[in-house]
Amino acid sequence: MTIYKAPLNDMRFALYDVLGAEAVLTRLEGGEAHSRDLLDAVLDEAARFNEQVLAPLNASGDQEGCVYDKATATVTTPKGFKEAYRQYAEGGWAGLTAHEKFGGQGLPAVLGAMTKEMIDSANLAWGIYPLLSHGATDALEHHGTEWQQETFLKPLVDGRWTGTMCLTEPQAGSDLGLLKTRAEPNADGSYRVSGTKIFISAGEHDFSENIVHLVLARLPDAPAGSRGISMLIVPKFKVNKDGSLGERNAVAAGAIEHKMGIKGSATCVMNFDGAEGWLIGPAHKGLMAMFTMMNAARLGVGIQGLAVSERALQNSLNYARERLQMRALSGPAFPEKPADPLTVHPDVRRMLLTQRAFVEGGRVLAAYAALQGDIESRDTDPQVRKNAGELLSFLIPIVKGLLTEAAQECTKEALQIFGGHGYIAEHGMEQFVRDARIITLYEGTTGIQALDLLGRKIMQLQGAGLKHFLNEISTFCQTHADNDTVKAFIGPLAVATKTWGDVTQAVAQRAQANPEELGAAAVDYLYFSGYVSLAYVWARSVLAAGDSSLSANDKQAKRDTATFYFTRILPRIHVHKAAIEAGVATLPEVL
Amino acid sequence: MTIYKAPLNDMRFALYDVLGAEAVLTRLEGGEAHSRDLLDAVLDEAARFNEQVLAPLNASGDQEGCVYDKATATVTTPKGFKEAYRQYAEGGWAGLTAHEKFGGQGLPAVLGAMTKEMIDSANLAWGIYPLLSHGATDALEHHGTEWQQETFLKPLVDGRWTGTMCLTEPQAGSDLGLLKTRAEPNADGSYRVSGTKIFISAGEHDFSENIVHLVLARLPDAPAGSRGISMLIVPKFKVNKDGSLGERNAVAAGAIEHKMGIKGSATCVMNFDGAEGWLIGPAHKGLMAMFTMMNAARLGVGIQGLAVSERALQNSLNYARERLQMRALSGPAFPEKPADPLTVHPDVRRMLLTQRAFVEGGRVLAAYAALQGDIESRDTDPQVRKNAGELLSFLIPIVKGLLTEAAQECTKEALQIFGGHGYIAEHGMEQFVRDARIITLYEGTTGIQALDLLGRKIMQLQGAGLKHFLNEISTFCQTHADNDTVKAFIGPLAVATKTWGDVTQAVAQRAQANPEELGAAAVDYLYFSGYVSLAYVWARSVLAAGDSSLSANDKQAKRDTATFYFTRILPRIHVHKAAIEAGVATLPEVL
Known part of the structure; x- marks a missing residue:
């Protein structure tokens, strides 16, 4: 049985101390009420719900999995999942960040990111259902007609219905x-x-009376390729004029997949047999709406990475403190006990600090990105909105790519700390590894994130977001170069940031001569970018810790973890730089 | 359904071309008959058995798992496992490398390593049963009395019985x-x-009529701690004077574990209730015999890493060649097809080459280590035997540590190439990841290997094995510095090797001042050592490829993979060097 306690202190530290979110949010349009008191109250309530309702269903959900009944083409979710969803919807969580005019609470996206982290720590498989609804909500908010918003969006926002993204096909x-x-x-x-x-995640289940599928398809006159893709709304049950449910639409689950993990999440084969649907957005322009959904989902999946790592960290730290095995190399630390706790072993601390560096750094980075979303939507200055939007769209592949890959490392190290016990199902650590394995795959693999970052965000968009970010980091470095608290970190951060700019220019030049260089560099460039981004948020965290309300221990822990990160993780950028520079010539045809 | 084809060409290349094993083996005592013809015949036969008998049981074994019956305290293995074992025993595989005087075939350990790789590629879970027998065989060969060898060893060698290593207890x-x-x-x-x-792997099962448990226990007069441990032989069924089976001994399986993977391997709780046992080796000196077993097992587990990676590579390469998705960045490579195969994408090639670099390099490294075992046992010159023994014992934690960790990366990348399909059970890739996850844990975690390497093999034994290895690499570098085929690799190899020596000296000095520095450096030192070792075998492989019987394509592939390894993997040593130098100060108490 694994533990989970929402890391409220660290969330508040990230929000208020590092990011100064209260000042940012309350000056946004419609943000007057988004004070720390309000946000804290929501975080507290989210912690209660997730610790008490969702977390206890994590292991049982994995053991039971979803069950598909062929005769009725229905899916039964694990015991407790449906009831938890009812409480979630009744608690207003489905519409937390949705616009008030659709029945949402209009709360900040950065708050949504924190509550999402709790959901995914508590129960990654369960969290996939609302994640899909959230994507559909975003698409309908931005691209739906008034009728579509009235008919399909409002029930999503109040949680009566759920949504899906129907993109993938066997050959696509x-x-x-x-x-x-x-x-x-x-x-x-x-x-x-x-x-x-x-x-199709959440393609069929027993949570809600209706399911809104957002489906990519081709119209008869569609151009070939990705320029001929339209998006349609296809509800499971048709909707009558008055909004009541009509007859069953011609869409049904044909099977569910047997997967490595996230077994409580129904991954469906969906068959559409002349199902009634409604075009959303312009014909053949479906990818635009798809990317709206996808961006929300990608940020969400990045948060899944941090979330599953957080829970793995809590459990491995707990175990390392309690498990007695061997003596410290310099002599017994607890001679009165039969052996010392695992934490006396430096290598165990290395594994713990690795997790903490990624989790706490990742938390700030994800929240920073989400906050750009709030600024993009609701700042009063159009230029500020534009910049924030560019920064966000630049950061999304980094957050998604880095935090999902880091989650592989974190859950691996967490299991490793348990030794052989980590391999046994009852300790729950192996479930974290299995669950986490999906997140570098769905919503675009790491390779796809990397191409989005380097090919689109850097090359096509001339690195607008990167420029904002590099400027911000440089300003930070200049401003605090003499600050005693943080100056030890400023030097390496400034060097790494400068190198980031140089590497970007060099690879962009080579890619103009040979586009294959993009593909050869992309994933290493993603890691490079991610590690420097984390260095930045760690330097900010050290600075912020000084004046924060963190305990003396927590302040020291921030400093220790930053030191660990800078000395033992950040040097990885040199390997990635070497790989980028090695170029496509070192990736020849595999004979 | 996954494929598996024994990589006979590459095995022969490693054996004959890189390691010159035929010349080495035939000059050893009793090795006159160990010509290439004989070894090749064994490899061919092993390939047939493993491809046809064991490989098809891999997925079904995972799905069925082992079943424990509480009433009878018996374990039923998955369908086909028992029959496969019968064929294995009848084929003489159990005694392949055991001494002729116990009924074995006395074939070289390096041949055993190759056949073991095939077994573990074909069916990692199944391979655990003979692995445990092999450890027990080694312990009995070296430490058993004549009666014990007659009674317990011979039936192990002929495969009628199997063995176990009963070490772990809940608190130990x-x-x-x-x-x-x-x-x-x-x-x-x-x-x-x-x-x-x-x-207890293979603690109870339906393969054999008896099971020989080698059990660590304390005698009444035992000193406390690890100096008071004895080893005992405890058979499942007692053995009569004439060697026939007697009554059931008071040892039984109390349960089996539910694990992340290797589900076809029975991992048992074993209860000993006054069971009859026989001391093997001197009282209180059980750890010596235990390490004899353990060293064989550790080399075997390193080979498991290479084996599961080999099969994952075969399947991901196959998929990457067949799956059509997207176009090459420089324009369609196959305009007549709906899309290009995955192999046109440089990042997919990166993932394939990563696997190949570890698998083919790991194969040479493991075979090189196994060959030291042959030299240690049967060279006519005592000094040569001693050196080979030191080299082997130095290499074992490197082979075990590096190849099992590399297997995590390899199976991850292999799954990643499949995208979302990799996460679905039916494609079989996720089983490789789950199965592989045990190998960094059992027979000593990576942290334990690292302490064995740095604490014991370097510090306590004054790095005797390292010195031999560094000398050998330096000689190689000097001899071939001007060789056109390999000189591009000699420079970086020589630098890395020199750094290895320097890093070792520096860390040894710091550890004398503060033993905690050992623990802080050990795992990074293990990786550092492993990566340089692989660089050496890759340089040797490039050199050997030139005059080998490999096809032109295979020769080019060796060169390409070595280039990939040196430019994109070997630079990781700098991260590990930085971590080693950062020292224990960067691994403070985790608050």
Whole structure:
């Protein structure tokens, strides 16, 4: 049985002390009420719900999994999942960050990020259902017509219905240009949608009375490839004029997948057999709406990485403190006990500090990105909004790519601390590893994130977001270069940041001569970017800790973890730099 | 369904071309017959058995797992496992490398390493049963009395019986000094063994008519801690004077564990209730015999890492060649197809080359270590034997530590190449990840290997093995510095090797001042050592490829993979060097 306690102190530290979120949020449009008191109250309530309702269902959900009934094409979720969702919806969590005009609470995205972290720590598999709803909500807020918002968005916001993203097909994974699902127009403006979608999270379940599928498909006159993709709303049950549920639509789950982990999440094959659907956004421009959903989802998946790592860290730290095994190399630390606790062993501390560096740094980084979303939506200055949007879209592949990959390392180290006991199901550590393994794959693999970062955010968009970020870090370094608290970190941060700019220019130049250089550099460039980004938030964390309300121990821990990060993790950028510079010539055809 | 084809060409390349094993083996005592023809015939036969018998049981074994029946305290292995074992025993595989005087074939350990790789690629879970027998065989060969060898060893060698290593107890994992199992003397020279052992692989099963447990326990007059541990032979069924099976001994499986992977391997709780046992080796000196078993097992577990990675590589390479998704960044490579194969993407090639670098390099390294074992046992020159023994004992923690950790990376990348499909059970990739996860834990975690390497092999034994190895590499570098084929690799190898020596001296000095520095450096030192060792075998592989019978493609692939390794993997040593130098100060108490 694993433990989980929401890390409220560290969340507050990230929000208020490092990011100064209260000052930022209360000056945004509609943010007058978003004071620390309000945010704290929400965090407290979220902690209660997640610790008490969702966390205890994590292991049982894994053991039971979802069950598909072929005769009725229905999915039964693990015991307790449905009831937890009812409480979630009744608690207003589904609409936490949705706009008030659709029935949401209009609370900041950065608060949504923190509550999402708690959900995913408590129960990663369960959290996938609301994650999908959240993506659908975003797409409908931005691209839906008034009727679509009234009909489909409001029930999503109040949690009565849930959503999905129906993108992947057997032959079309990362390559959506290959998709074959068709949408043919009816006389009444609706469409008949036909095709098979796979890997549809939350495609069928027992949580809600209806499911809103957002489906990528081709209209009859669609251009080939990714320029001919449209997005359609296909509800599980048709909706009558008055908003009540009508007859069953011609869409159904054909099977669920047997997966390595997240077994409580129903991953469905969805068959569309002339299902009634409604075009959302312009014809053939479905990828735009898809990216709206996808960006929200990618940030969410990055947070999943931090969340599962947080829980793995809590359990491995707990175990390392309690498990007695061997003596400290310099002599017994607790001679009265039969052996010393694992924490006396420097290598165990290395594994713990690795996790902490990624988790606490990742928490600040994800919150920083989410806060850019709030600024982008609601700052009064259009230029500030634009910059924040560029920064956010630049950071999303970094947050998604780095934090999901870091989660592989963190959950691995957490299990390793348990020794052989980590391999046994009853200790729960191996579930974290299995659950975490999906997150570098879905919503775009790490390779896809890397191409988004280097190919799109750097090359196509001329690195607008990177420029903002590099400027911000440089300003930070200049401002605090003589600050005794943080100056030990400023030097290496400034060097790494300068190198980041140089590496970017060099790779961009080489890529203009040979586009294959992009592909050869992308993943290493993603890691490089991620590690420097974490160095920045760690330097900010050390600075912020000084004046914060953290305990003396917690302040020291921030400093220790930053020192660990800078001396033992950040040097990885040199390996990635070497790989980037080695270029495509070192990645020849695999014979 | 996953594929597996024994990599016979690469095995032969490693054996004959890189290591010149035929010349080495045939000049050893009793090795006159160990010609290439003989070894090749064994490899061919092993390939047939493993491809046809064991490989098809890999997925079904995972799905079925082992079943424990409480009423009879028996374990039923997955369908086909028992019959496969019968064929294995009948084929003479159990005694392949055992001494002829015990009924073995006396074939070289390096050949055993190659056949073991095939077994573990074909079916890692199944391979654990003979691995444990092999450890027991080694212990009995070296430490058993004549009666014990006659009674217990011969049936192990002919495969009628199997063996176990009963070390771990709930409170005593890495720390065997804490173990509590007692052995009290009987009047007839036997002992009554009582206690509970956990994590006992192959502790109970349906393969064989008897099981020989080698059990660590304390005699009544035992000193405290690890100096008071004795080893006892406790058979499942007692053995009559004539060697026939007697009555059931008082040892039984109390449960089996539910694990992340290797589900076809029975991991048992073993209860000893005054079971009849026989002391093997001197009283209180059980750790010596234990390390004999353990060293064989550790080399075997290193090979497991290479083996599971080999199969993951085969499948991911196959998939990458067949799966069509997206276009090459420089334009369609196969315009006539709907999309290009994954192999056009440089990052996919990066993931494939990473696997290949570890697998093919690891194969040479493991075979090199195994060959030292042959030289140690059967060279005619005592000094040569001694040196080989020192080299082997130095290499074992490197092979075990590096190849098992590399297997985590390799199986991860292999799964990653499959994208979301990798996460689905039916593709089999996630099983490789789950199965591989045990190998950095059992037979000593990576942290324990690292302490063995740095604390024992370097500090206590004054780095005798390291000196041999560094001398050998330096000689290699000097001899071939002007060789056109390999000189591009000699420079970086020589620098890395020199650094290895320097780092060792520096850390040894610091450790004398503060033993905690050992623990702070050990795992990074292990990686550092492993990466330089692989660089050496890759340089040797490039040199050997030139005159070998490899195809032109395979020769180019060796060169390409070595180039990849030197430019993109070897630079990791700088991160580990930085971590070693950062010292214990950067691993403070975790607050």
